[in-house]
Amino acid sequence: MHNALTPPWLADDAQLELTFKKGKTPLSHRRWPGEPVPLVKVERLQRLANDIASRSQPLAWDAEQCTAEWQQAIAQAMRCVGKASAAMPARALAVLTRLAEEDSPALLDEIVQLHGVEYATEVVIARQNIAAGHSKYPPRKWVFSHPQKENVYGLHSETYSEFDLRLRKHLSLAEEVVWQRCAEKLIAGLVETPFYRQPFIALLLPERPDIANQIAGRCIDNSWRSSKEWLKAVATDPAVLAKLEETWSSDIFTDRQDSDGYFANRYGYAACAALLREQGLAAVARLAIYAHKDDCGSLLAQINHPQVIRLLLLVADKNKPSQLRVAKYARQFPASTLAALAELLALPEPPARPGYPHIEAKKLPQQQKKRAEGWRMLLRTLLNTHPPLAEQVSPWLSAQARELLATFQQSLPAGVTVAVDNPGLPEILLSPPWRSKKKKAAAPRFALSPLKLAPQEYWQPGEREALAAGKPACFFNDLPLRERIRRKGGIVLRELGFEDMYYLFHQYTLNGQQIHFEPQYHRYSEKPVWNEAAMQALHHGDCNILLQAWQSHLTAGYKPNDCWNLYLLAQLPRERVITLWQRINEENFKFVGAEYLLSILGTDALSGLLLALRHRPKEIFPLLMYLGATELALPVARVWRRFQAQSHLARQWLLQWPEHAAAALIPLAFDKAGDSREAAINALRLLYQEGHHAQLQTVAQRWHEPRLWPALEQLLTQDPLDNYPARTPKAPDFWQPALWRRPRLLSNDQPLTDDALEILGDMLRFAQGGHFYCGLDLVKAACQPQSLAAFAWDLFKAWQNAGAPGKENWAFQTLGIFGDESTVRDLTQLILAWPQEGKSARAASGLHLLTRIGSDMSLLQLDHISQRAKSRPLRDSAERCLQEIAEARDLSEEQLQDRLTPTLGLDNPGALTFDFGTRSFSVRFDENLQPVIYDQQGARQKSLPRLRAEDDQTKAAEALLRLKGLKKDAARVAKRLLPHLENALRLARRWTRAEFQSLFVDHPLTHNVTRRLVWGVYAANEPRRLLAAFRIAAEGEFCDGQDEPITLPEDALFGIVHPLEMDDLTRAAFEQLFADYQLLPPFRQLTRHTLLLLPEETSVSKLTRWQGRSTTCGQLLGIRGRGWWQGSESYFCYDVAQHRLILEITPGFVHYSIDAKAPQQFGAITLYYGAQPVAFSRLDPQDLSEALSTIEIISR
Known part of the structure; x- marks a missing residue:
């Protein structure tokens, strides 16, 4: 029907034109051989032979397990050790490469240059059939054998050799006759080649996919999964590819460094690029499980075809880069994206997400619902931004997809254009200053030379002493360094960080534990060649040799977590410590103990600290508080302007060191426009507003420029509405406010116009680092809070669906400006889920948003997160947020807890009225704080009202959503408030x-x-x-x-x-x-179970009243809400001021692996003051009653 039409994307059989990463090229093919191999200097063969001779003395070997032909080749190879022969049989050279463990592509280039491609092919074939290893028992010798055909031999047997793979390049460049002979040799050699090495022979012959198809057909089980996966790069048979679909353990289409559990793969990107170039769109389906990785995804994102974006959409929720890739693809190829979305949403059953990680069955419906919501949002965005697109794409869609597309088109909202003289619209949304023809007057320019101001340091009383008294500092400073080296020898290097297993260093060494240094734990380990040089360098303080040894230590294996022990390093002479600190940061090495070193070096550490700040700002930035220096002012000002997470620290530094800040930032405030100037002005404005104007004036006068201070003061006191960036940031693609719920005016219930929404968007994009444009306060005053919150949530969802680009983080921060109780409720659920999705940083930002909203409900949710989050770092962050709030309000922790009860709208009569259009409902709260719904006639409703046809569907839907939210909020409040009041009674x-x-x-x-x-x-x-x-x-x-x-x-x-x-x-x-009065107490008060001790019991420190009585594990866990807590498997604790009750239980249990009905027996209850048992008479009878009555209740 549509054959005469040309689709707005690539034809199915089109040759793909791809752009490759810088420095990357696809694996070669005879159709695309690439650049010729340059000539190499003939030296590697001889060096290889020399290296074997130097490493293996005396040279002994055993070839009894090999055939006679191979024994002859091995003997000939051994004769060439130290003096490589130019005329060496291919088998002998294969033996030499195995002995030298040489895997260099350049070595194969030299062999081809000397002997030709056919000879090199014979060497590669021979290498597959010989293995070399050391004997298990002395005397040490080489043992040669033939790998078994079906059993994997050796650690790297299932991964390619770069030496072997280089042959593919030379075969691509060879003449047809030569290639034909080489291909025949490779195919013939498969008979003797072990099964697990055969896929790599197929990889050398991309022109013969039939070979790969045959090899895959012989793989009848799941053995050799790693090597078999490489057949995907060559095979073409659909049945074969279906058989290989579940083989993905090696992730062959992704480049990666050698790491624990994985071998290095330097040709993943090249293999993926070659596959797409050779097989075109037919190759796309097999890339499903790799499409979320950067290498494969970046290549797929260049292909304009619905099949490709369909795949990218299916894996988009695996990680953030995949989401961003979809957003970029939709911007570049909207027609393909629209077609794929329409077809996906028209399917009767949602398609499964391909590959790993697999989704649990119970989580699958939620994942599919969330994914479909994102697809619908993207589809609406494309229809809104590209109105003609649907007509262009429709001929190529199925009937179901065309019908769905028509439905979406009809549902698009119309624009709103209200007269500009609308009296309810604030002036800022009618004629904002940045759109005015009258531009801001340009600030004067002054060429100010930097002021010299000596750096200073400041430590709170006792801070240095506390650092010196810490466990690591005490342990590593118990002996002078020379004495330490004399007593411990090479162990000192391991204490310094030269540890093969980093977890031993972090878990044991830094905590002063030395058991892992015992000889039995490392009796078989050989000292590395640099060990002695490093010991001498440490003894004599030779920084260069020590750093070279560290570099050798790191390159000896994959050690991303190894770090210098600055606690120990600080024992070197001060000048050498300063030098090493500088060099460590120049080389970007990791370290531990920076705060302690800073307390030793003070301002002498500044230069290295600046380098460290550049490499790891999050870790180092808190340490800047101790130093005041002009060099730190600009980095701090940038953090104050841009980064909300550490803006409180930046503010603290600026207010603590105003003179240093002013000396460094005043020249920048009058420099050319740019990020540094904006950051400087913002920081100086903070100082001015916080009462440091006199200090600013004093510093400004040091330049002896009369016009400088008036100009600076004018700059810092300008109208806040004029404090906007010189360039208005461009709206991102996901900014589609016409598709969202619009803010409505308080005065007349009218929605904001399209133009007002664009102005609002400008103001939101002015935000940086938690600082917002003041015009937003005017918008908040003019608009209905609930409508602003709904608009902010829709904006946030659009940002999240677009991959949550960090550059547009203002969309996320908008929740903190316009958020209400519904925002708090929904955001809390996301914050709790994000750490499990690998989004811990976003969860931490969400905590800051809850803090910024600052309502009682947001504080309640912060408290909930601090106690219930699965992620320990998230719980700790929420706890810190609550502490900061308490400090800001000058409250204790208990006083803040008292204030975590929201009003739930009871302080606003209109908030508890729910308008359904033709009906309305009101809410009251019963004695258990549960909401009770009443209709207009005052009749109590048994459940939430259902929507009716005569209701105003928009109002009714919003009201029902608010009612559901209110029920959730009330349940959360009651769950916390009632135990809180009972604890107040107990305490x-x-x-x-x-x-x-x-x-x-x-x-x-x-x-x-x-x-x-x-x-x-x-x-x-x-x-x-x-x-x-x-x-x-x-x-x-x-x-x-x-x-x-x-x-x-x-x-x-x-x-x-x-x-x-x-x-x-x-x-x-x-x-x-x-x-x-029929008043039912919320918990037992007047009828509370009480218990008083007998006189003879009060005079002792141990109670045996319950000894021998029993309970269950479940009941013991239940008492944790009544002040008791589990101290170990065999006892529970209860704290009263400085006293502690210890309840012994047998046989004991761990809380994460128990049978709730399993019996436990009580032992004695002992009262301690510190570590000393004391008599029960020291406690108030009321406190004792609360602790012991719980035990009485659960005992039997």
């Missing part, structure tokens, strides 16, 4: 009169709970002495046990009364009141 928490009023009486949500508790008035100087008990009545009055109103003193403390603090009459009076 005898006290509050001032003002805190009690704001937290428990006036709080619109918490008072639902506090009215059902008995509260107490306590003496300010005796927080444990109850003066009076009372409850909070429904009208807010305070009533005693006789239900008579009382007045609370202003200078007293308040808390939840423990039943042991009340006499029987008072307790009975409150029980009767609660029964009369």
Whole structure:
């Protein structure tokens, strides 16, 4: 039907034109032989023979396992050791290359240059049939053998040899007759070649894919998976390729360095490029499991065809580069992308993601839903940005895809163009200053020479001493270096970091443990050749030799985590320590102990510190706080401007060292426009706003330029609305605000116009490093908060679907500006999931956004993350965020915990009204803080209302979404608040009169709970002495046990009364009141289980009352929420101030591997003060009751 049409992409049989990475070329082919091989200097053969002679003295060998012909060749090869012969049989030369373990392509080039391609082919064939190794027992000798045909022999048997693979290049360049003879030899040699080496012979003959097809046909099981995978680079038979589909362990189409568990592959990219060039689009399907890798993905992304983007879409959620690749592809080839998306979304069953890692069955529906949502978003974006595209692509689509495309076209929203005189629209969205014809006046330029200002250092009292008292510093400074070398010898090098197994260094050496230094752990290891030179260099402080030894240590194997021990290095003479510190950072070597070294060297470490900052800024930046130097000012200013994660440290440095900052940054503020100038102005503006204008003026006057200070002050005090970048950043491709929920004006409920949205986008893109354009505050004041939050969430999802490009991180940061409770709720779920997806950095940024939103709900979620996140680093980061918030608000940790209860909209009457158009509903909260829904007539609803046809579908959908969110929020609040209040009872928490009023009486949500508790008035100087008990009545009055109103003193403390603090009459009076008013306490208070010790028990330190009684593992785990915690497999702990109760259990258990019903037996309970047992009489009876009643409840 469409044969006469030309599709807007490549034809299926088109020859692919690809651009290759710099320095990379495809593996050669006779159709594409590439550049000729240059002549090489004839020396490698002789050097190879000499190397064998020097390494193997005396030269002894055993060839009994070989055939007679091979024994003759081995003997001839041995005669050539030290004096290579020009006329050597191919087998003999193959033996020499095995002896020398020579894998250089240049050696094969020399052989071809001397003897021709056919001879080189014979050598390569022979190499497949001989193996050389050392004998297991003395005397040491070479042992030759023939590899078994079916059993893998040797560590590198299943990977290619660069020497052998180089033959492919020479075969590509050879004359046809020569190539034919060589090909026949290679094919004939397959008879004797081990099965696991045969794929590499096929790799030498890309012109004969039938050979690869035959070899694959003989592979009837899953053996030799690594070598068999290389057949994919040559084979063409669909049945063969289907058979090879699950063979992917070597990842043959990706370049990689040699590492633990993987061999180096320098030809992955070249093999992939060659395959695509030779087989075109027919090769794409077999690349499915490699398409998410950079090498393969970057080649596929150049091919304009729906089949390619379909594959890239299926693997896009494997990693961030794959997502970015899809976004770039869609921008470059929109027609192919649109066609692939339409066909994918039209499928009745979603296609599976190819390759690894595999998705668990329970997670598969969520993954497919998320993936399809991203596809729909991209499809809508393409239709919105390229309106004619659907018509161009439709002839090449299936009927189902065309129907789906038509549906999407009809659903696209129309633009909004409201008259510019709309009174509700803020001025900033009508005529922003950066669009004004009247441009900002250019700042004056001053040619200011740098001021000289000596660097300084500052340490808090005791900081240096604390570093010196740390375990690593103490351990490595217990002896003078020379004495250490005399006593320990070569072990000192291992302490310095010359450790073959890095985990021993990090886990044991740095912690002062030495068991791994015992002779039995390294009796068989040979000392490397550089060992003695390194010892002498350490002894004499020779930096150059020591660094050369370190480089040799690193190149001896894959050691990415090896690092210098600066704790020990600091014992060298100061001048040599400074030199080594400088050189270590020049070479970008890793290290540990930088903070300690900085405390020793002070400002002398500055030069090396600047280099270290360049190589590893995240690790080094916190150390800058100790030094004030003009050289540090610009790097710090850039962090303050651009990087939110460490902006608080940058701010601290600038305010701590204002003189150094001003001396370095004032000249830059009047330099040419650019990033450095913007960073300098922002940093100077911070200093000016924080009260350092006098310091700035003093520094400015040192240049003796009268106009400088007025110009600087004008620059720093300009209208905040004029503080925008000189160039307005370009909108990214994912910026499609017409497709998102629009912000609506508070004044008239009108949506923002298309032009206003573009202006809003400009303002959002002005953001850098957590600093936002002040015009956004005007937008927040003019628009409905919920609509802004919805707009920000849609923007964030578009950014995430585009691969979350770091350059456009402002889209993510927008959540912190416009986010509301729904944003907090949804973002928290993502933050908890991101570390498991390899997105820990994004999760940490999400914590900063929750902190910036700053609502009670965001603090509650931070607390939830700090306790419940699976990722330990994420929990720690959330805990640090809470600590920073507490410090900023001048609160203790307990006081912050008291303030983690949101109002859930009870402080805003309109927030709990839900408009469905024709119907409306309201929400109240019951005694368990669960939302209860009522209709307009006041009838209680049993469940969430369902949507009806007569409802306003837009309003009803939004209202229902808010209701669901409110239920989730209420459940989270109740789950935290009720245990928090019970813990306050257990720990005898006290509050001032003002805190009690704001937290428990006036709080619109918490008072639902506090009215059902008995509260107490306590003496300010005796927080444990109850003066009076009372409850909070429904009208807010305070009533005693006789239900008579009382007045609370202003200078007293308040808390939840423990039943042991009340006499029987008072307790009975409150029980009767609660029964009369039908008040159900949120937890057991008046009827709480209590326990008092007998007089003879209070005088001892060990209780045996429960010894021999039993419980279960599940019940023991349950007491962790009541103050107890598991100290080890065999005991639980309970802390009371500086005292600790230890409960012994047998046989004990570990919490991550238990049977909840398994029995456990109680032992004794002992009270300790530090490490000393003490009598139970030292504890308050109330505290003892809370600890021991829990044991009484679960024992039997």
